Amino acid sequence: MAQQHPPAAANANANAPSLLDLTIDNITPNTIRINSQSPDARLTYVMARLVTHLHDFARETRLSTDEWMAAIGFLIGCGKICTDVRNEFILLSDVLGLSLLVDSINHPKPEGSTEGSVLGPFHTHDAPILANGASMTSDPEGEPMLALCTVKDTQGNPVAGVHVDIWETDSSGHYDVQHADRDAPSERCVMVSDEEGRFWFRGIKPVSYPIPHDGPVGKLLQMLKRHCWRPAHVHFMFGKEGWDKLVTALYLRGDPYAESDAVFGVKQSLVVDLEKVDKATAEKYGVAEGSWLLRQDFVLTTQHETEKLRDKLATEALQKLGLNLKLVDHLPVPDLD
């Protein structure tokens, strides 16, 4: 059967460029023009910037065919190793610093609020909602740790009813999903803050661990003479309607990898000192005296607070770029008015 030609092939669109005799110097504007036929201004803008940077990258590095093929092979390798519980592309984004950058752009933090950190690939949606005080650990080798936390707003008022996802590795440095025989969630739970903004749970003292490094991303780190370790941490993710979603983690002071995290997640405001549980606290919470104690007061921002700050920072950044842009739905697009 004869192939149906799309209208663009016949240059039905009068604005479509003629794609003949393209060169190092004119391939970029022509690619941008042919990509600019959608009514979606944001798609057009994002694609134009992507093509500009990709083409400049090739021109600036005089990218060799072998290097380009190696890069494509690398991406194919990333795809092949992905499973339901292994996402090599998130890992790649993490080790390139892109995850932290995107989070920082999208969730700027007003003074005094809790900073964000990388989500990583090990959050799951099957963690059980546990009552305050419950244990989320099933690891007998782990060093028991009681966590006493609060969630407040930027004015210091408690925020009740916040869903807090919490996850950490076991004492061997593996998340539950990394164990082939996982039959139920472990070392993870969801807590809900009470009327005074409190939530408390029992886990284990976190340990440092290597990110998955048996795939293309691990090989890349090796070639770059980088290590693959993350400092000991516990992940937290806070969600409540009307509040900016906070993805963060707490890191233990003194960890040997605190200043060289493979995925750039550590911020000084997120580094904590563990205490030891005293007699009164042990009796109150039903844990052993002398076990580890983590105390943390988290500060959330409203969606409105974050949006306002994000728009302000975006406007300033665009002015610095000197491009003629405006914000539509809080995202930059060319200002053609």
Ligand code: BEZ
């Ligand atoms: C993690 O902390 O779970 C993590 C983050 C980024 C890459 C790999 C693991």
Ligand code: FE
């Ligand atoms: Fe982690």
